[in-house]
Amino acid sequence: MSGDRKPASTFIVKILEQQNATWQGNITWVEENREQYFRSTLELLKMIDGALVKQNEAVEGKEGGSHEK
Numbered sequence: 001m002s003g004d005r006k007p008a009s010t011f012i013v014k015i016l017e018q019q020n021a022t023w024q025g026n027i028t029w030v031e032e033n034r035e036q037y038f039r040s041t042l043e044l045l046k047m048i049d050g051a052l053v054k055q056n057e058a059v060e061g062k063e064g065g066s067h068e069k
Helices: 041-062
Strands: 011-019 022-029 034-038
Touching (some): 011 041
Antiparallel strands (some): 022 034
16 A cells, blocks of 8 residues: 555535536535535535645644645
C-alpha cells in the first residue's frame, strides 16, 4: 500500500428538489457527522471540494507534511 494515499471520504447526498435546472438538498459528510443544505449543484460540488481539502490538510498536518518556503 502506498504511503501517500489519502483516506476515503463518504458523502450522502439527498436531492430534495430540482428547480431552475439545478438541485437543492442536503449533504452529509459521514466521517465528520456534518450535514448541510445546498441550493445548487455548484454549491454541492464546492462543499465536497472544501471538505476534501480540509481533510487533506489535516492528514498532512498529522504526518508532518508541511510545505514551507
